[in-house]
Amino acid sequence: MARPPVGRQQLLEAARDELVRGNGVMELSALTRRSGLSTGALYHHFGSKSGLLVAIYDGFYQGLRRATADSHLPADADWATRERERARRSVAYQFAEPLTPILFNRTALDPELTELEAAYIQGMIDMAADNIRQGQALGQLPEGVDPDSAAAYLIGGFRHVVAQQLRVVPRPTPDQAAERLWSLIATTLGIG
The missing domain is CATH 1.10.357.10 (Tetracycline Repressor, domain 2)
Structure with missing residues (x-):
């Protein structure tokens, strides 16, 4: 199975961690800090915060x-x-x-x-x-x-x-x- 691109995978892992840490709440600023990527990377890979949650x-x-x-x-x-x-x-x-x-x-x-x-x-x-x-x-x-x-x-x-x-x-x-x-x-x- 092919692995997703690194930035995409970083965002997925960071978002999962943020959701668990925040008991279902995920702030974009915390996500970008945790992933080390910009909100632009989020929009590039997922189109929106909802797209990330769908993934x-x-x-x-x-x-x-x-x-x-x-x-x-x-x-x-x-x-x-x-x-x-x-x-x-x-x-x-x-x-x-x-x-x-x-x-x-x-x-x-x-x-x-x-x-x-x-x-x-x-x-x-x-x-x-x-x-x-x-x-x-x-x-x-x-x-x-x-x-x-x-x-x-x-x-x-x-x-x-x-x-x-x-x-x-x-x-x-x-x-x-x-x-x-x-x-x-x-x-x-x-x-x-």
């Missing part, structure tokens, strides 16, 4: 997709075993990613991101619904479960449970949080 969101969701890709899952396992591992990998990624609490606990960092985030979430819901249909076709999930409704419920719930688990003191381990989530997923899908 950060995209990086987060691309990382999540890579972490939970089918290639990381046991190919010869039944649906529940495979999806339990996907849930574990998803939680592990989100617990390790410092931006997760910011992205999951704020409506949007920028008004222009609201539509983008909705598209990411809808994409996850669509993939989950297809996955549920696959489990039903294999005879490993009950036919009475509506895949589209269950997927929307699970993806929305998953995000909120991860956000809640990240706020709990003491914070559970990723494996503990994943087991809690899997219990809810299994119950929802009738495979408890």
Whole structure:
């Protein structure tokens, strides 16, 4: 995979650091100080502050997709075993990613991101619904479960449970949080 140009990468890393440090707030002056680059570099690489935030969101969701890709899952396992591992990998990624609490606990960092985030979430819901249909076709999930409704419920719930688990003191381990989530997923899908 090709690395982005140095100035672009510096801005991305500095912006991520600023968002974490500022709990979701990123001032351009702090960003330029941290990156060592000018606001002109920001506009050159991203077009606007919103463009930079879009790149950060995209990086987060691309990382999540890579972490939970089918290639990381046991190919010869039944649906529940495979999806339990996907849930574990998803939680592990989100617990390790410092931006997760910011992205999951704020409506949007920028008004222009609201539509983008909705598209990411809808994409996850669509993939989950297809996955549920696959489990039903294999005879490993009950036919009475509506895949589209269950997927929307699970993806929305998953995000909120991860956000809640990240706020709990003491914070559970990723494996503990994943087991809690899997219990809810299994119950929802009738495979408890």
